[in-house]
Amino acid sequence: MSEGLRAGKHPSQNLLEVESLCVDLVASGGAGVPVLSEVGFAIEPGTIVGLFGPSGCGKTTLALALLNLLPPARYRIRGEVRLRDQNLVGLSDRQLEGIRGARISMIFQDPLLALNPVLRAGTQVAEVMRAHQAPGTLEAVFRLAGLPEWERIAASYPHQLSGGERQRVAIAQALACQPALVIADEPFTALDAVRVVELAVLLRDLREKLRTSFLLISHSPGVLVAAADRVLVMHQGRIVESGAPRQVRYVH
């Protein structure tokens, strides 16, 4: 049984359960280099879980693997990723399209690069809503993400927005269909302390209002202590610890 599976409740009440997830990078010649080994953990609904690890330990790969975004030509995936009892590993692209953005969504590391440079911010968020036929208005989604000046921002192109506004647009995109789980890859890295605290407050707010769970990837323990309910520690492709933010060992 894998290390981090500490649900505490009946397993089927967990939002996400990862069990024995292994990801190999296929080098030329067919040999596989393991990137993730026997990763296992659970996320309950309405919790903020931090994922800590030094650079290169596989955090981003894990995030991509959960949504099955790794190109199949280069990666081999084994194991189970259960979203409320439905295993995502092995689903077809079409089936996954219905889940991505709608039930699990992702916020990428650099909002400037993650947003399409030739489409307006509003268009990009609306596209996600359209893809999943989500109810609700653009205004509501922007306000949810903490952007009261939503009209100006929706009409702007990404390069016309400040870094903070761009990040909120990425958050709006991720929240547009009110997914149960949002994976955020290093959202705090470029932010100064004041903005980090603001973002942590926003995430807590969303957790209360919408029961959204978050998987926060970060290499900063101080930030995870402030923002997360629980922390998973990764080291060389494995989850080595899971527990309260102030109690886990960050250095391995």
Place this chain on the structure above:
Amino acid sequence: MKYVARRLLQAALLLLVVSMLSFLFSTLAPGDYYSELRLDPRVSAETIAGLRAQYGLDRPLPARYAAWLASAARGDFGYSLTYHGPVGPLLRERLRATLLLTVTATLLAWLLAIPVGIWNATQRGTWRDGAVRLLLALLLSVPDLLLAIGFLVLAVQTGWFPPGGMKSPGWDSLGSMARARDIAWHMALPVAVLVLGMLPVLVRHVRASMAEALDAPFAWNARAQGIPRLRLLFRHLMPAALNPLISLLGFSLGTLLSASLLIEVLMGWPGLGPLFLEAIMARDFGVVLGVVMMSTTFLAAGNLVADLLLYRADPRIRVR
């Protein structure tokens, strides 16, 4: 607006410089229209001198240029000695024929290149990708000349297509539908040669920019948001991949006149090509200059259109 005005001014300057250089080079070439005539012993030197004076061929260079420029400004491009008529209308008629060919070919080439290029980009790394690229490389390496001759041989051997010309004899007596069909039948081979010539470069560029867009972080993001595949390609990635393609389109437009000159001569299409060649050989400078100026205009216009399109298509450019 200021931008457009500035570009138009630049284009006008370009045309002026090109006209000067063309004038200069064409007069530097030894001889003029009457040189051939001089070889005929029956024609006396005085007659020739008289003829030359009549057409102003003995005046000094700057004076001739100034005269040409002045009348060109009025829309009068001079008189063609070979064809015994004003240059303007002669060019216009041939221009229509050339444009018919090149516009059709360019349109077809782009309509084919875009889906093929996009499909190719999505197949990167598979054997299909390699096969298509090999095919295109082979096509690229075959000279237009060879293609044209090959098609002509095909036409003559099988009789499926006419071996040249634009209209069959008795075209005037046909109804309008039949007329159009006749021209289309004549056009088929030259257009095919042109399209096959343009295709490899276009597909390669479409493939390259789409591939770049497919790998970009915003493509990953859109996929992570569950945007369905086709919509992702056309609504999200194509607009972002357009920049280099628009520049290429400008180039395509700019070469609308010049691309087909050789093919026209080879395949007997009565456009600007054969006219240009004959005029050069006969040193009929009025026609030569006229064709060069038209070509340059198209080139400048093509570039301007491309830049304006780029301005509209890419919001990042507008900020500057």
Place this chain on the structure above:
Amino acid sequence: MSTDPPIDAPLLRICGLTKTYEKRHTPALGDVNLALGRGRILGLVGPSGSGKSTLARCLTLFEEPTAGEIWFEGRDLCRLSQRERRLMRAQIQIIFQEPASTLNPRFTAAEIVAEPLLIQKRGNPSEQRESAIRMMEMVGLAREAAGRRAHQFSGGQRQRLAIARALILDPKLLILDESFSGLDAALEVQITGLLQELRQRLGLTMILISHDLSLAAELADEIAVMANGALVEQAATAELLARPRHPSTRALLEATLALSWRPS
């Protein structure tokens, strides 16, 4: 007019520096005044968009300020001729955020570090190479690594290469623009240690630009806080942390403390 400044005069004095961009209605820099003494380290902190990087670009002559003066060693940088600018660039060097992307992937380490010497035409090729190797050793890279290419070094080593390259012209002022973002804790400790050592050995004056107040507080003697293009507070580090005066400083300090938990 250049007069040799008295020995205790500040190395750098910025007066009324303003920079406005056409399409933005708020100025990127608004009337910034700053003085920095020789051999001191100044931490320049503030949120992104507050003007820190714009200031760095003005100092390194990448941007022309709209108004104001930058006095460096008795010369106003804004009023230099082309030739004088080129010479002045040797005196003020900058290290950016992502060292990997500023290192030419085709050059060997020695070539990268020696490049400024080549540009400023100092010494012959073998002297340049020797200087480069000596500088590499000073930043803690082995002599044997001189022939390797950038991608063969780790992230921390690449940062050291960038530092070596910045120091090879023996500049008086070194600017680090967010050079620590994205480095994990262990690397941060190594590089801050290196910078402190270099400050001792070479008597460098430094400006450390960062959005991270705790990082700046570790290295800097004085801290200047920027917000919305204006410099709102400048004080000695201890003083600023104990008695912050401006609301922006207080907010930054509070937030930083809230996030300052470190594993034991």
